[in-house]
Amino acid sequence: AMAASRNSLQSSLPARVAAFLATRTTPGENICVGLSGGCDSVVLLHVLAVLCPRWNLRAVHVHHGLSANADRWAAFCADYCRDLGIDLLVERVEVDRHSGLGLEAAAREARYGVFSGSAGELLLLGHHQGDQAETLLFNLLRGAGVAGAAGIPVERRRQHLRILRPLLDVSRDEIETYARDHQLDWVDDESNRDTGLSRNFLRHRVLTVLGARFPAAERNLAQAAGHFAEADVLLGELALIDWQAAADGEALKLTMLRELSLPRLKNLLRYRLRQLGWRAPAAVRLDEFARQLQTAGADRHPALDLAEGSMIAGGGVLRWVARR
Numbered sequence: 001a002m003a004a005s006r007n008s009l010q011s012s013l014p015a016r017v018a019a020f021l022a023t024r025t026t027p028g029e030n031i032c033v034g035l036s037g038g039c040d041s042v043v044l045l046h047v048l049a050v051l052c053p054r055w056n057l058r059a060v061h062v063h064h065g066l067s068a069n070a071d072r073w074a075a076f077c078a079d080y081c082r083d084l085g086i087d088l089l090v091e092r093v094e095v096d097r098h099s100g101l102g103l104e105a106a107a108r109e110a111r112y113g114v115f116s117g118s119a120g121e122l123l124l125l126g127h128h129q130g131d132q133a134e135t136l137l138f139n140l141l142r143g144a145g146v147a148g149a150a151g152i153p154v155e156r157r158r159q160h161l162r163i164l165r166p167l168l169d170v171s172r173d174e175i176e177t178y179a180r181d182h183q184l185d186w187v188d189d190e191s192n193r194d195t196g197l198s199r200n201f202l203r204h205r206v207l208t209v210l211g212a213r214f215p216a217a218e219r220n221l222a223q224a225a226g227h228f229a230e231a232d233v234l235l236g237e238l239a240l241i242d243w244q245a246a247a248d249g250e251a252l253k254l255t256m257l258r259e260l261s262l263p264r265l266k267n268l269l270r271y272r273l274r275q276l277g278w279r280a281p282a283a284v285r286l287d288e289f290a291r292q293l294q295t296a297g298a299d300r301h302p303a304l305d306l307a308e309g310s311m312i313a314g315g316g317v318l319r320w321v322a323r324r
Contacts, residue, residue, distance in 0.1 A: 136224060
C-alpha cells in the first residue's frame with residue numbers, strides 16, 4: 001500500500017517521462033542516452049526501454065580513463081545494455097588535464113565533444129533536481145547573472161544536436177527508489193565523494209545541511225532556476241527587439257543605444273556577444289563600457305577588447321570586430 005500511495009502522490013516515473021517526451025519529440029524519433037553507469041542514467045535508460053521500441057533507442061558511454069575503475073564502468077554499461085537489448089557505443093576520450101579549464105570542466109568538454117559526434121540528433125541526459133540545485137548554488141556563489149542562475153537547461157542545442165533532460169524536476173530520492181523497486185544495479189564513481197571538488201562539497205555538505213532545516217530546499221532551488229530560465233528568455237526577447245530597432249547592418253546606431261537605460265543596453269551587448277559565441281567580459285568592464293557608450297562625445301571612440309575580438313564605437317555606430 002505504501003508504494004501505491006507514493007505513486008498516487010506523484011505519477012510514476014515512466015508516465016512523467018512520457019509526458020515530457022510527448023511535448024518535445026516526435027513519435028519514432030531516434031533517441032540516444034548518455035549512459036555513465038550511475039544511478040540517474042541507468043534509471044533514465046530503463047524508463048525509456050519501458051516507453052520506446054528498442055530500435056529507436058541506443059546509448060553512448062564516454063570512457064574518460066580518469067579512474068582506475070573506468071574499464072569496469074564501461075563493462076557494466078555493456079552488460080546492462082545487452083540485458084536491455086539496446087545498442088551501446090563506448091567512446092574513449094583523452095581528457096586534457098592542462099587545458100586551464102580544470103579537470104571537471106575538461107572532462108565535460110570531452111564528453112560533449114563525443115556526444116556531438118556520435119549521438120545523432122537527439123541526446124537525453126539524466127541530470128535531476130539535485131544536480132539543478134547544486135548548479136544554481138555553484139553559479140550564484142561565482143556571482144552569476146540571470147543566465148547562470150538559470151542553471152542547467154531542460155533543452156539546448158549544440159550544433160545539430162538537441163539535448164534534453166527529462167529528469168530535471170525529479171528528485172534524487174525518487175530516482176533511487178525507482179532503481180531499488182526494479183532491482184537495478186549501478187556504479188558509484190568514487191570521485192563523486194571527493195568534497196575537494198566544489199560541486200561535491202555543495203552536494204554532501206551544504207545541501208545536506210540546508211535540507212535538514214528546509215526539507216524542500218532542493219526542490220525549491222531547482223524551481224528558482226526554472227524562474228531564472230524564464231527571465232533569461234524574456235531578456236533575450238527584449239534584446240532582440242532592441243537589436244532590431246537599433247541595427248545598422250551588423251552594427252548598432254549609437255544614437256539609438258543612448259536612448260536605452262543602462263541595464264537594457266548591457267542586456268543588448270550581452271545578447272550580441274552570446275550570438276557571436278564570444279565570452280562576456282567581467283561585469284564591471286561591461287558596465288564601464290556601456291557607460292562610456294552613453295556619455296562619450298562624437299570625438300571619442302570607446303572600445304572593449306575581448307579574447308575573441310573587440311567592440312568598437314565610431315562613425316556613429318558600434319561594431320564587433322573579430323580577431324584575425
